Amino acid sequence: MKLGLALGYWSAGPPPGVAEQVAAAEDLGFDSMWTAEAYGSDALTPLAWLGAHTERIRLGTSVIQLSARTPTATAMAAMTLDHLSGGRVVIGIGASGPQVVEGWYGQPYPKPLARTREYVRILRSTIARETVRFEGDHYTIPHPGGAGLGKPLRSTLHPLREEIPILLAAEGPKNVAMAAEIGDGWQPLFYAPRADQHYRDALAEGFARPGARRKPDDFEVVGMVSVVVDDDVETAANQIRPHLALYIGGMGAKGANFHYDVFARMGYEDECAQIQELYLSGRKDQAIASVPLSLVEQVALIGPKAKIAEELPQWRDSLLTTMVVSGSPDTLRLITDLVT
Template identity: 30%
Template sequence: MTERDVSLPVAAQPSVDALVEQAQLGESLGYDTAWLPESWGRNTVSTLSCIARDTDEIDIGSSILPVYSRSPALLGQSAATLQEVSDGRFRLGLGPSGPIVIENWHGVEFGNPLRRTRETVEIVKQVTSGETVDYDGEYFDLEGFRLRCAPPDPAPPVEVAAMGPKAVELAGRFADGWHGVMLTRDGIEDRLEDFERGADLGDRDRSTQRVTLSLTCCALDDAERAKRLVKQHAAFYIGGMGTYYRDNLARQGHEEIAHEIYDDWQAGDQEAAVAAFPEDLLEELAAWGTPEEARERFERFAEIDGVDAVSVSFPRAADLDAIESTMRALAPE
């Protein structure tokens, strides 16, 4: 049975307490995991520590922590600590992010994200195992590092967010799971083939790996408002967050519309970018509408073979009421 997660929103949050309360609501509604990404707002590790202390059963995870903004050793220490604080409920999600975030905001060169992600995953796994880390890589050389506290038991899963074929293959080969985002139903199936190929190359037990699809959702009594929010969200990522999301959509067979949205947004005409987004494509990327309509759309994604969990995520412009309405509407039965 497909698990149902919730991706806590980083936008429109007045406080850390609000995020804790949303995780508690997710727990009370029966969601399996509460994910929290790290962008340019609150520190995810600190916030997840607060959530871990004030929840009891729901798993918690980072989705994602960029592999450029912390060293692999520190990521391993953080994962070990969060696993301890949560009593074994933590999942570490990693990913490269993109040049806009990494170079413009962190001041770090965004070079060879595939290799850097692989090395980070390998080092983190060594750190959390409690063994002495001696690692000779292209980006990282470590000698003699070892946790001075007891290693987590069990070690937390290390999962990777990825969009391109090679990146998803890497996740299957080296990580304990893959996080997909902004994927059509057909696009998911193509990337699942990449993940399975990676798992074969890495001689991994696929039954121990978890595929999570992050799905933009909005369930409101006002169905038109819900549609407008998810369309604005998708247009923002395709048009305004570098070329990764644009290229990801183009790769899935929607090259013309992906470039039209991107070009309109880059030209400063955000309204045109949103208007250019066709409704039939939105049907393939999101779940929205009244609570009943949104749930019906959501189930189409939950039924995809090979997807182990679908995570309810929210439009960036959704307010607190819209977030709660969506969480309640799409909660596990």
């Protein structure tokens, strides 16, 4: 199991010490670093800036918002950065949710699986420097209307690599199966080793489909795992509870929150309902306090070093091929010692 560095997206501004984090990760032998975007900082600019100060570490997006750019624009950016970095780019894309897609990007959200499938086909065609022609339900290239002067084009930029790995962020079983069918990897957000068989079954369905790109032994699973070392388990859990409460309770409306569904499938449906009710009614502190310790421990490594070391084998034996972590340089060194 490899290690990756989670950089995420910014809050009010650039996070302090990020250059030192990246330098430490590369020195420690981390395989990759991963940026994100929602409706603030974008994923590509920090990756290019920080990538210029590294030599080996892979540059991944976790994730690029599918609705933020046309597929050809995403391909252009990835091909450009792949040249500048010497072939280190990994494209992670995700469909996000209706609040962000429709509320920020002004794009329709329905049928995200079909939209993702078309997007990936155009991405691959563009990166392979084919003349791009596509007629789908969600994307048509060239555009059939407008001035009526559009014609099929191919990239003037020759790719450094004819294929750049494309990973799909997915949480529901149908999305996970599609990641195995059309992707080079899968990016779970809240991965739990105890739910391993559920995800193995979903991936197996995708691998068995006609034309599947990969087999299980050459397929990446890149998941973010919060690691908090503290002698007191509850104190460690309190550092993660606000994040989980936000995603379970505040990301999406009732009935349209895919993160909520992940934990409900783990057996926490009643707890999720309570967290969501409290969060959406403005009682965020109570929502945070309502996140059970056992739920935190499903998706994170928390507590004394000895406890974390004891729990690590279940992560090594899981589907994860890369564990993506975050923290100060000292924390990254500690995590590296524990994991390796």
